[in-house]
Amino acid sequence: MSVNFVNITLKFKQMKKFGIFYGSMTGTTADVANRIAAKLGIDKEDVHNVATTAPSTVGDYENLIFATSTWGSGDVEEDWLDYLDALKAMDLRGHRIALVGVGDETMADTFCSGVGIIYDKLKDSGAYFIGSYPADVYKFNHSDAIVNGEPIGLLLDETNHADLTDGRIDGWLLTIGQYR
Numbered sequence: 001m002s003v004n005f006v007n008i009t010l011k012f013k014q015m016k017k018f019g020i021f022y023g024s025m026t027g028t029t030a031d032v033a034n035r036i037a038a039k040l041g042i043d044k045e046d047v048h049n050v051a052t053t054a055p056s057t058v059g060d061y062e063n064l065i066f067a068t069s070t071w072g073s074g075d076v077e078e079d080w081l082d083y084l085d086a087l088k089a090m091d092l093r094g095h096r097i098a099l100v101g102v103g104d105e106t107m108a109d110t111f112c113s114g115v116g117i118i119y120d121k122l123k124d125s126g127a128y129f130i131g132s133y134p135a136d137v138y139k140f141n142h143s144d145a146i147v148n149g150e151p152i153g154l155l156l157d158e159t160n161h162a163d164l165t166d167g168r169i170d171g172w173l174l175t176i177g178q179y180r
């Protein structure tokens with residue numbers, strides 16, 4: 001496990017600006033991002049679709065939530081691809097990133113694996129990853145979002161378990177010290 005993945009002991013920085021960045025093909029992850037923003041009291045202008053936002057915008061925020069769905073067989077949502085390459089070239093030291101994966105547990109060998117690609121690309125960026133949250137409510141065989149036995153963020157399944165999403169977002173926000 002990367003030294004920068006510090007699990008639930010590290011929380012978001014208090015009183016620092018939040019930015020949510022998402023990639024979404026059919027709107028599901030966009031909806032989840034907006035629901036998280038509403039719970040956090042984040043302005044709409046701080047919720048960014050990576051398809052239409054310059055990567056440099058990430059540098060404006062110390063507290064970051066990165067969300068992606070999974071496509072193909074375990075691929076990150078495609079708008080993230082170039083975005084991640086651009087972020088890799090940036091200095092993200094001091095930033096804290098919490099990850100949200102949206103997938104479908106019936107894709108049982110690649111459940112939410114796209115979020116694992118974000119982690120893998122940025123794990124050496126200097127940013128801290130926070131917000132591991134249990135995923136044992138879902139049935140799947142494998143996910144690249146599980147690193148050394150721990151989910152690397154909040155995993156959600158809006159296709160089969162939409163009813164769980166709100167409660168899981170609430171619980172996750174509590175663990176990272178942000179709920180109002």
Ligand SMILES: Cc1cc2nc3c(=O)[nH]c(=O)nc-3n(C[C@H](O)[C@H](O)[C@H](O)COP(=O)(O)O)c2cc1C
Pocket residue numbers: 023024025026027028029030069070071072073074075077102103104105107110111112113158159
């Ligand atoms: C062709 C296709 C491939 C998919 N592959 C995966 C996958 O490998 N793993 C997974 O967890 N979900 C997979 N999904 C499910 C999507 O991630 C899920 O529907 C998600 O809610 C889409 O969110 P979006 O609209 O924000 O892109 C796939 C869906 C489709 C239609």
